[in-house]
Amino acid sequence: MSVLLETSLGDIVIDLEVETCPKTCQNFLKLCKVYYYNLNAFFNVSKDFLAQTGDPSATGTGGESIWSLIASQQGKHAPRYFSPEFVPRLKHREKGTVSMAVAPHVDEGNKGGCGSQFFITLGDNIDYLDGKHAVFGRVVEGLDALDKINEVFVDQEGRPLKDIRIRHIEILDDPFEDPEGLVVPESLPTRPPDNSTRIAEDEDPLATLPEEEAEQARRKKAAAASALTLEMVGDLPFANVRPPENVLFVCKLNPVTRDEDLELIFSRFGTIMSCQVICDKKTGDSLQYAFIEFDKREDAEQAYFKMQNVLVDDRRIWVDFSQSVARLNTNWSNDVKMGPRQSRGGRGRGGVGGFGGRDDLEATRRYREGTMEAGGGYGMVFDVPDERSRHRHSRSPRHDRSGDRVRRSRSPRSRRDRERDGGRNREREGRRSRSRDHSRRSEEKDRYGRRR
CATH class of the missing domain: 3.30.70.330 (RRM (RNA recognition motif) domain)
Incomplete structure (x- = not known):
C-alpha cells in the first residue's frame, strides 16, 4: 500500500506497513484523503537527521488525528491523539524511514500520543529514535528529493529559509473503510494553512528578469515614486490617479x-x-x-x-x-x-x-481692476504702477513723450467752492499781514532802545 507525496523539491513514494500498524496507517491515509496535508510545510529540517511535517500551523505544536478532526467538525469532543503503535522490528536504520512523531505526556488531561505530524529520516542508523517514535513506512522512490531537502538552508530553529511544501498527496491504494462522519472537501486547498513569511516554494530568489521586463519594472517604480512626489507637492490630487477614459x-x-x-x-x-x-x-x-x-x-x-x-x-x-x-x-x-x-x-x-x-486670487484680481477703473488707489506694494496710476498719484507736472510740459486741465468749480476758497485765502492773508506788523513794531522798539 503506497502513497505519492508531490513536494516542491520532487516526488516521494512511501510504502505503508498497513498490516503491522493498521491504526497509524488508517489515520495517515484518511488525513491524506481529506487534503489535510496539502500545502503543509516542512517546518523542521536537520541535516543528516530528519525532515518533519504534518502540522498545518508549521510550529510543531499543532495537528490532530482523523478522529479528533471528525469530532471537531461535528461539534463533539474526542481525544486529540491516539496511542502509538511501536513494533520492535521496525527501526530507524535506513535513510527514508517514515515515522509518526509522538507528542510527550504533559499532564493527565493530555496524555500525548500520535496526531498528524510525521517525519522522514535523512540519514542511516538513527537508532536512538527507536521506541520513542512509531515507524509506519519507508521511502521506496524519490531519494533524490530527500537529498535536496537535506541540503537546504535553514535558520537557527531548523526552519528552511525557502519553504518546502507538500503540494499534494495521491493515494495509490487504500484498504481501510472511511470512519463514520468523514467528509471529503469538494475542492483542493489553494492557500497554505500557515502564515509564512519565508521565500515561497515556487519563487526563485536568484532569478533575474529579462532586460525588457526589468526595465519596465524599473520604470513602473520610478513612475510610482514620481506620482507620490507630485501628490506631496500638490500637483496631483492623489498618487494613483488615472486619466479619464472619455x-x-x-x-x-x-x-x-x-x-x-x-x-x-x-x-x-x-x-x-x-x-x-x-x-x-x-x-x-x-x-x-x-x-x-x-x-x-x-x-x-x-x-x-x-x-x-x-x-x-x-x-x-x-x-x-x-x-x-x-x-x-x-x-x-x-x-x-x-x-x-x-x-x-x-x-x-x-x-x-x-x-x-483659485477663486480667491480671481476675486482679488477683479477687485483690483474694479477699484482702479473707478479711480481708487488700491494696489500691491510689489506691483509696478501703470502709466495711469503713476500720473494720478504724482505731484510733478506731467510731460508728454517729447518732454514738453503738459498743462493740467481743471474742471469748473461751483460758486460755493469759490467763495469758500476765497474766504480761506483772505484769512490766510490777514494772518500774514498781522505777522508783518508785529515784526515791524519789534524792530522799531529795538532801534529806539539803542538810541537812548
Whole structure:
C-alpha cells in the first residue's frame, strides 16, 4: 500500500506497513484523503537527521488525528491523539524511514500520543529514535528529493529559509473503510494553512528578469515614486490617479479652428460634455490642440478610431486619449481656455478661473481692476504702477513723450467752492499781514532802545 507525496523539491513514494500498524496507517491515509496535508510545510529540517511535517500551523505544536478532526467538525469532543503503535522490528536504520512523531505526556488531561505530524529520516542508523517514535513506512522512490531537502538552508530553529511544501498527496491504494462522519472537501486547498513569511516554494530568489521586463519594472517604480512626489507637492490630487477614459486629445489643429467647429464635427459620435481649444493666456491665440470630453467612453473610442488623420480646416488632425489629470484636481488646474470667447477673468464652458482655479486670487484680481477703473488707489506694494496710476498719484507736472510740459486741465468749480476758497485765502492773508506788523513794531522798539 503506497502513497505519492508531490513536494516542491520532487516526488516521494512511501510504502505503508498497513498490516503491522493498521491504526497509524488508517489515520495517515484518511488525513491524506481529506487534503489535510496539502500545502503543509516542512517546518523542521536537520541535516543528516530528519525532515518533519504534518502540522498545518508549521510550529510543531499543532495537528490532530482523523478522529479528533471528525469530532471537531461535528461539534463533539474526542481525544486529540491516539496511542502509538511501536513494533520492535521496525527501526530507524535506513535513510527514508517514515515515522509518526509522538507528542510527550504533559499532564493527565493530555496524555500525548500520535496526531498528524510525521517525519522522514535523512540519514542511516538513527537508532536512538527507536521506541520513542512509531515507524509506519519507508521511502521506496524519490531519494533524490530527500537529498535536496537535506541540503537546504535553514535558520537557527531548523526552519528552511525557502519553504518546502507538500503540494499534494495521491493515494495509490487504500484498504481501510472511511470512519463514520468523514467528509471529503469538494475542492483542493489553494492557500497554505500557515502564515509564512519565508521565500515561497515556487519563487526563485536568484532569478533575474529579462532586460525588457526589468526595465519596465524599473520604470513602473520610478513612475510610482514620481506620482507620490507630485501628490506631496500638490500637483496631483492623489498618487494613483488615472486619466479619464472619455476625454480625447486633439492636436495639429488649424489656428482658425474654434470650439464650435470641433464640437459640431465630433458630436456625431455622441453627446459632448465639453470641447475646448486651448489658447495662449496672454495673446489669446490658439495653441492648436484641444480636449473633447464625451458623455460615454464608447463614444470617445469610436471617435478615436474614426477621426484619426481626418482633414479639418486644411489640416490633418491627430487624435489620442488624454493623459492629463488636471481636471480631476479642483484646487489647482492649468486647463484654462483664454481666448476671444472668454475674458481673462471669466469662466468658459467647462473651464476654470484665470488663476488656475483659485477663486480667491480671481476675486482679488477683479477687485483690483474694479477699484482702479473707478479711480481708487488700491494696489500691491510689489506691483509696478501703470502709466495711469503713476500720473494720478504724482505731484510733478506731467510731460508728454517729447518732454514738453503738459498743462493740467481743471474742471469748473461751483460758486460755493469759490467763495469758500476765497474766504480761506483772505484769512490766510490777514494772518500774514498781522505777522508783518508785529515784526515791524519789534524792530522799531529795538532801534529806539539803542538810541537812548
